[in-house]
Amino acid sequence: MKDKRGTEHPLFLLAKETYRVFSDLGFEIADGPEIESEWYNFDVLNVPKDHPARDMQDTFWLKNPKISAGKEGREVLRTHATCVSAREIEKAGKEGRMPCAFISIGKVFRNEATDATHEMQFFQIDGTMVGKIKDGISLAHLKGVLLKFYREMLGKGTEVEFRPSFFPFTEPSIEVHAKWKGKWLEMMGAGMIHPKVLENTGLNPKEYQGFAFGGGLDRIAMIKWGIPDVRLFYQGDLRLNQF
Numbered sequence: 001m002k003d004k005r006g007t008e009h010p011l012f013l014l015a016k017e018t019y020r021v022f023s024d025l026g027f028e029i030a031d032g033p034e035i036e037s038e039w040y041n042f043d044v045l046n047v048p049k050d051h052p053a054r055d056m057q058d059t060f061w062l063k064n065p066k067i068s069a070g071k072e073g074r075e076v077l078r079t080h081a082t083c084v085s086a087r088e089i090e091k092a093g094k095e096g097r098m099p100c101a102f103i104s105i106g107k108v109f110r111n112e113a114t115d116a117t118h119e120m121q122f123f124q125i126d127g128t129m130v131g132k133i134k135d136g137i138s139l140a141h142l143k144g145v146l147l148k149f150y151r152e153m154l155g156k157g158t159e160v161e162f163r164p165s166f167f168p169f170t171e172p173s174i175e176v177h178a179k180w181k182g183k184w185l186e187m188m189g190a191g192m193i194h195p196k197v198l199e200n201t202g203l204n205p206k207e208y209q210g211f212a213f214g215g216g217l218d219r220i221a222m223i224k225w226g227i228p229d230v231r232l233f234y235q236g237d238l239r240l241n242q243f
Contacts, residue, residue, distance in 0.1 A: 011123055011233055014153075014221050015105045018125060021152045022103040025145060027127060030102040032084035034109075035062065038073030040083040044090075044200040045169040060109050077109035081126035082169060082214050089130055089210075090201040098208070099131025105217060116229045123217040130193065130203070130210030139174075142190055142211040150178050150187070153220055165189060169197050170212055180223050188215020 019029055060077040084104040092100040108124045129145075131137050143162060151158050159179035167173040170191025177184045190213035195205035218230050227233075 009233070010221050010225060010227070011217060014217055014224070015123070017153070018105060018149070018217070019103065021149055022127065025101075025148065027101045027103040027129075028088075030084050030088045030104040031106065032078075032081070032087055032104065034078055034107060035075055036078040036083050037075060040072070040086055041076050041078055041080075043073070044086045044197065045082055046194050046196045046200070047168045058111055060111055078106075079110055080108050080214060081106045081124040082212065085126050085128040085212055085214075086197070086201055089128060089198075089203070092130070093202045093208075099129065099135050099137065099210075101127070101129040103127040114231060116231070117219075117222075119218070119230045119234065121234065122230065124214055125188070125217050126212075126214040128193070128210060128212040130198075130208060132207055133209050137210050139172075139192060139211065142192075142213065146176055146188075146190065146213060150176075154178060154180060154224060162190075165191075167191060169194050171195070176213070176215065185219075185223065187219065188213055190214070 023029065059079055062075040062077065081104050084106065085102055088102040088104075089100070092098060092102075104126050105123060106126075107121055109121050112118055112120060114120060127145075129137055129141065139162075147160050150160050161177045161179070161184065162174045163177060165173045165175040167189050170189070171194045173189065173191035175186055176188045176190055178187050179185075191211065193210045193212050198205040198208055198210075218233060221227060221233070222230060
């Protein structure tokens with residue numbers, strides 16, 4: 001039997017294409033740790049102490065006797081990639097690199113039952129753009145960026161809709177839905193960065209503003225290539241070699 005060579009994983013292919021789209025729009029590529037502190041995963045993002053995301057049922061908490069009970073708190077497997085954006089905003093502010101824009105793609109972890117559309121691990125896209133208020137960064141810019149992205153990913157005729165929602169780290173907040181084969185699908189959450197988040201990253205919300213967005217890469221890949229089960233991405237299934 002002739003050996004078959006491996007091919008690039010569909011999520012890797014999609015990540016490369018995503019980075020290309022956002023790099024063309026002037027975004028810097030950012031990265032961050034998968035083992036994250038409680039501060040960057042929750043507190044800096046205005047997620048309150050009693051929020052369900054902090055429960056053992058939703059988050060993988062790590063036992064690390066070496067970590068001190070200081071500002072950064074305990075360690076977790078990150079539940080979203082938004083903590084990467086928070087770190088980059090903080091760093092850019094300290095270095096005086098404003099306005100700034102970052103895009104990151106990384107694996108995140110949730111303690112939940114798995115099925116065809118849910119997995120305990122998945123890849124998330126997270127992006128942000130921040131500048132001084134006089135730079136005028138607004139929801140209109142966010143809309144333009146995400147329209148460009150989804151039409152590059154799913155086709156030039158893709159319809160994208162923005163609906164009001166709530167997230168602790170944005171205000172106002174919106175859900176981003178894309179129309180695919182006649183159905184509206186929720187793709188990501190987004191909005192203008194909450195003043196408390198700007199303050200937690202060292203910026204004065206009376207001088208700075210920006211937007212943020214985040215959503216699953218796996219879902220885009222499932223829609224784009226008709227992959228029926230998200231778990232296939234993590235099982236080394238040779239049927240994915242068609243990519």
